[in-house]
């Protein structure tokens with residue numbers, strides 16, 4: 001190649017025996033490759049045999065023509081680009097390009113180009129060597145193609161292997177599902193059954209396949225089932241079967257098993273098939289049954305205990321009522337005679353005797369109060385109390401209660417006063433309402449240190465009047481507030497050491513207020529006094 005680069009262009013018409021040009025021409029002619037030289041504008045100057053073979057043009061046809069005739073249609077630009085690079089002095093080796101044979105076929109050639117210079121080094125033309133690599137290219141392409149096909153084959157194989165594995169896994173999954181799974185055709189014939197189906201229905205799989213699914217349905221429902229089956233296939237929707245019903249399936253041995261069934265249709269080439277998933281719920285039913293019977297036993301026991309407690313309570317109330325009654329009679333005698341003695345109608349008594357008598361009288365009265373309270377409460381609990389409700393002037397009733405407590409309050413140096421009281425009428429039993437007010441007022445006085453005060457006020461609230469007794473006494477802690485309405489409950493030290501009474505007053509108040517259809521509650525803070533409020537229905541007239 002290097003001699004070509006520096007040598008002159010070769011023309012078959014060159015003269016001179018044994019000249020280097022002739023030698024060169026002979027060598028060129030021998031070459032298997034196409035060797036072509038051309039002018040700066042691409043005009044063909046020489047065309048060897050190799051070029052004739054490769055491109056199909058004889059040298060006579062080619063010489064003088066423009067080399068662009070070898071360009072593939074539309075590729076002339078690339079042609080000029082290569083030429084341009086060579087004319088700039090570049091040498092191009094083994095460029096793989098497409099060319100066109102005289103008969104129009106496409107050739108794939110490996111092209112080397114080199115500029116040809118004159119003695120002064122000026123470029124005067126181009127020489128090209130083209131080697132046909134079409135065959136090689138075809139071979140390469142078909143090799144690539146087979147490589148690709150092989151690759152694709154391998155991928156396909158992998159895909160189908162994965163599919164096989166997936167479908168095997170799927171089958172295993174279906175087989176080992178905890179539910180029986182059946183595929184049933186439109187005629188109601190079982191096509192596929194999993195392993196759990198064998199255990200659930202007690203059939204071998206070979207017996208299940210082909211069996212009419214209706215034979216798994218209790219005889220009483222078989223007829224209806226066949227109708228349901230065809231309507232299900234028509235509706236084509238997944239749904240539970242017999243929702244809300246206790247379904248059972250019949251096993252091969254005729255025994256019945258409680259089941260839960262869900263159905264879903266699938267469309268296949270042979271029609272709409274139904275997939276039935278059947279769960280044996282015997283265990284769940286057993287547990288539900290156990291829970292239910294436990295619950296029933298528990299409720300029965302609870303009821304029995306409740307009745308027993310009520311009976312005992314009634315007995316207790318009756319007992320208390322009769323005992324209290326028996327105690328009251330002699331107490332009245334004691335108090336009566338003590339009072340007579342105090343009056344000294346039967347002769348004078350000395351100061352000590354009078355003091356002793358006063359003790360007897362006071363404690364007897366306390367005992368009588370206690371017995372009256374017990375009697376009251378037990379009477380209420382034994383439903384022995386009837387209210388005589390009437391329309392009462394609220395202001396009047398409260399005033400009477402305030403007046404009634406005055407001697408007791410002044411003895412303890414506690415002021416009892418009236419706050420705001422609207423004029424209104426309430427529906428209440430006069431005696432019982434006085435009892436409530438008296439209880440609250442005497443508690444207020446009792447638990448308020450000397451110098452304090454107790455105030456009664458009322459407001460109207462809808463269909464009720466709310467009466468409040470507020471004191472400036474010792475107050476009650478939040479925990480105690482919840483308990484003071486219980487029977488016999490007395491706050492220990494929180495009452496500031498005050499300990500007289502029975503612990504029944506508030507229990508009686510609550511009973512009475514509730515019997516009137518009202519409610520009672522307390523708001524208090526230790527050291528800041530208490531406020532007891534209760535409601536009573538207003539008169540409707």
Ligand code: ADP
Pocket residue numbers: 439443444447471473474475476484489490491492495500501502503504505506507530
């Ligand atoms: P008691 O006969 O002891 O007064 P109550 O049922 O009337 O019985 O009251 C229960 C307890 O509630 C009282 O012993 C007292 O500790 C507390 N209590 C009631 N009223 C007041 C009050 N106004 N201030 C402080 N404590 C009170």
